[in-house]
Amino acid sequence: MSATAASPAQTEQVVLVEHLTGGISRITFNRPHKRNAMNRAARVGIVRALDECRGRSKVIVMTGNGPAFCAGVDLKEGDVSTGDAELDRRSEWTAVQEEIRSHPAVVIVAVNGTALGGGSTLINVADLAIAANEARIGMPEIGFGLYPTLAGPAAQLRIKPKHAAWLVLTAERIDGITAAEWGLVNRAVPREELDAVATALAERVASFDATALEWSKKALWKIPGEISEWTHAIAYGHEIAGELRSRSSALSEGLGRFRSGERNPGQG
CATH class of the missing domain: 1.10.12 (Lyase 2-enoyl-coa Hydratase; Chain  A, domain 2)
Structure with missing residues (x-):
């Protein structure tokens, strides 16, 4: 499967999007030095990438660059505005989840590494998920004296109650194999096979109307x-x-x- 076009979104660096053959697009989170934590620029980048895929992509594969998939929302960033009130609204983390959920394309996440808090929310809001065996998935919020506002409900709606409770109450991270056993992801595979397996799944889904x-x-x-x-x-x-x-x-x-x-x- 070869790329047919590179998006202008690539110039933003924090989110890359490429359109592949067969109605498949790939969105890559590109803040590896920050474990792909979602600052405003990254959240805006996802919204713009999704807009670009609308009407042209049957399937979108989301993944992360580097050792992490997504470490959640960037808590070190203050209240940053784009100057566009509508774009600010659409790029709030809750709104980004709704953008993914309501997008006409099937969204597959390829969880290449660490997925914490909001990163685990992305797994639950995606339609399908493949994880590397080595991935580490968890919710650290209880350690800050918080209930995971998005990640908690997302998990509670998608997986068994005791499994969700374990993630919420222990702050322990599970690997991709356990995530597959719990039904948090569809499959777990060795990290070196992740891209190929996610691509093959995308090609199968994209073969349909x-x-x-x-x-x-x-x-x-x-x-x-x-x-x-x-x-x-x-x-x-x-x-x-x-x-x-x-x-x-x-x-x-x-x-x-x-x-x-x-x-x-x-x-x-």
Whole structure:
């Protein structure tokens, strides 16, 4: 998979974005000397990169440059403004999570190293996650006398209660293998295999119809996040199917291939 274009966002240095073939883009956090802690410039860089990917990317892979994935929000930075009130609002850390969650592209995080606090929030807000075995994931906030305001709820909504409690109450870090066992990530692999595995996953997901991916992502957040009752959930599934029929020809084309004996993307 080769890059087809480099983004102007690369000139900002703190966040790099490149658009690859097949509807795949890669966003890289690029503050390795700060363990990719999210200062205002990095948060703005993510928002701008996501904007650039909108309408052109089916899948976005997010990863970090250097030994860390993301050490969370940069607590050493004071209250910094861009001078643009709307951009300031969108680049608050809570708002960045919503930008990722509501983005039409499927977001895969490739957790290359340390992911603390807000870094673990990124894992939970992503649609899919691959971690290096050697990754270290945790929430240090209790050591500061704090409850992890974003990372705590994000984990509590995504993994088992006792696993979330362990992260919140002990401040201990778990490795990628444990994160996979707990369901925090989909898979753990040796660090040297991470990029290849994340790329292969991105290529598989990107082989499917963009509209189907976007609306499937909506459904995955809606159920059980907002809808947990069986009948309502099934009704929403039918609603999604209706949206796909009206917005894309992929469904009818896929059924046609199936009936004629042809293989669709993803079939073995």
